[in-house]
Amino acid sequence: MPEPSVFSQIISGEIEVPRVYEDDLCIVIRDRSPQAPTHLLIIPRKPLANLSEANGDDKPLLGHLMWVAAELGRKLGLEGYRLVVNNGRSAGQTVFHLHIHLLAQREMREQDLAAH
Template sequence: MPETVFSKIIKREIPAAIIYEDDLALAFRDVNPQAPVHFLVIPKKPLINLADAQDEDQALLGHLLLVANKVAAQEGLKGFRLVTNNGAEAGQTVFHLHIHVLGGRSLNWPPG
């Protein structure tokens, strides 16, 4: 997988407002927030997007959702939305799997 801004954040080569870290995942505030609370949850394992995940990544994917929930609670969110873009056609601009967690206001439906 080519190096991305997220892989550089994992390696601490560029700064980020990190709000959670464990052996498998990292969560940090989005630099272009779309809601009062907007952070990203990423795996430390290099995965381009959800379509690149394999059966062996099942536990990691579940872990990312649990981290999103844990950090949302830490941030005081009672309701929140998770968004994962898969590919350029879906709006993915950083090709390292990431989950957007948005909250802190009423969110409209449908999105996009």
């Protein structure tokens, strides 16, 4: 069995990190290496390694993660933001627990990528 990801350890409380938001399906934390003034990570409690691992039963969870992103955008008064999901090592994924990057408060360019 693979080692638990750092996100699994954060979710379990083994590693303490301040949470921006949490509910029964996900948590949201600030990225420790932000690529923008606002750089949040929306992390499902379910330990999916990446988006490709999701199946039909995960549709409500995936929709919820997008809703959380929109809700955070509204609550933080963000005019615009970018959502990024890296799927696999070749796409820049370094933590193999599905998560969405929410980046805001800087001009975004097409070539900007968020790793993790």
